């Protein structure tokens with residue numbers, strides 16, 4: 596098995612717009628590692644792939660919705676590693692597959708659609724017998740200590756740099772936990788993209804050793820109505836951010852994180868003199884589900 600991260604390092608892009616607040620902001624462009632695969636997902640999947648190799652598994656199996664960056668990344672990672680992948684998808688099979696699921700199929704993933712009930716129970720009994728006998732089952736979104744260990748590798752991309760703050764969007768919290776594991780003295784800031792993400796704090800802590808519990812801050816006011824919700828204000832911001840910086844963002848995760856960054860710096864919650872690293876976690880493929888012309892970038 597030869598699964599490797601794309602060669603080289605992700606680009607670090609300075610956003611000079613924040614100089615007027617006496618703040619330096621660098622964006623780690625994990626989105627630029629691969630055209631479809633979400634940046635942080637590569638890192639989260641690494642140790643799962645190593646585990647599959649060690650245990651002699653020939654298949655990766657995981658779960659997600661019709662627009663899941665995780666399933667698509669897993670499909671691509673499995674193909675590059677020369678092993679099979681199975682995606683258990685929430686909900687009935689639609690007449691027209693989402694671009695994400697089409698992409699996963701193109702990567703060779705076997706898709707099986709589960710009813711909401713089956714999905715809640717992570718019930719794969721509808722799978723053809725024998726198909727998943729030698730599969731490594733990866734939790735939804737790659738959540739777990741294994742995924743967090745992989746996500747910690749993100750900060751190896753910026754070794755030697757000295758940041759006061761590290762900011763990223765939060766879904767399952769696995770990436771956040773990985774950043775906390777590797778952040779040292781820098782303050783880690785998470786922007787949950789789910790509304791009422793009431794248990795996310797405990798879910799992140801559960802992936803951390805006790806001394807690192809609570810070594811992060813979450814700001815819950817930037818979900819724009821909830822998961823995958825898009826408002827005209829967010830669309831306008833994403834377009835304006837692209838015009839100013841040349842950085843494309845996705846409407847589920849990174850658009851909200853960049854919006855929060857702007858607001859937190861403008862309000863001096865992230866104060867003058869700060870040196871901020873923002874993780875561009877990728878996810879741009881998800882924008883393909885938007886009506887054409889919503890965003891000024893592709």
Ligand SMILES: *Cc1c(COP(=O)(O)O)cnc(C)c1O
Nearest residue numbers: 766767768769770848876877878
């Ligand atoms: C999955 C994803 C996240 C969230 O990562 P978690 O580890 O689940 O918190 C953030 N940004 C993008 C683009 C993603 O695809």
